[in-house]
Amino acid sequence: QKEVEQNSGPLSVPEGAIASLNCTYSDRGSQSFFWYRQYSGKSPELIMSIYSNGDKEDGRFTAQLNKASQYVSLLIRDSQPSDSATYLCAVRPLRGNNRLAFGKGNQVVVIP
């Protein structure tokens, strides 16, 4: 079982719509969860962190965490072409030398 799974294929959304990304993780003891955005040819940048069950909003981004279901999601409201990127889910396992475990990422394409 992979530590972090992001299974959806590329996601195409029209401009102005909501993009929804999902992520599941295997280590039930994980406490910290992050979403990174990676533009093509660039390195990842941190966009959201969440630690408690529920929703956390930051501008057009909302992260949702459900520890019982071991599930993290990211919503992007009013999607813009500049949101077109790969979004990486990252989880800090309880045991793991302080490293983050990353999912493979979900590509989002916002169509003008």
Place this chain on the structure above:
Amino acid sequence: GAVVSQHPSWVICKSGTSVKIECRSLDFQATTMFWYRQFPKQSLMLMATSNEGSKATYEQGVEKDKFLINHASLTLSTLTVTSAHPEDSSFYICSARPAGGMAVAQYFGPGTRLTVL
């Protein structure tokens, strides 16, 4: 805050030469630094984790004698690709983690694109 720099941003070298990549945390002290490699259209691959003043911990399959990591200070880590070959051509990205508990994020440098001819 939480800015990580990398130098050089790109390098082209001949097969058999060694290349050193520097990673610096500019506005925080990084107790732990990570080195990743990413091939085109593929996911991040963790190569090694280094703690300041300690030997790096390499992931399975990563040759420690080929990818030398030095984390000499709380703001600087270097990766040296020794005797580089064309198959080492990749995007190398460092990441730094400030001191703190489980809630602390990792911050990435801009990456170094290595091309070995």
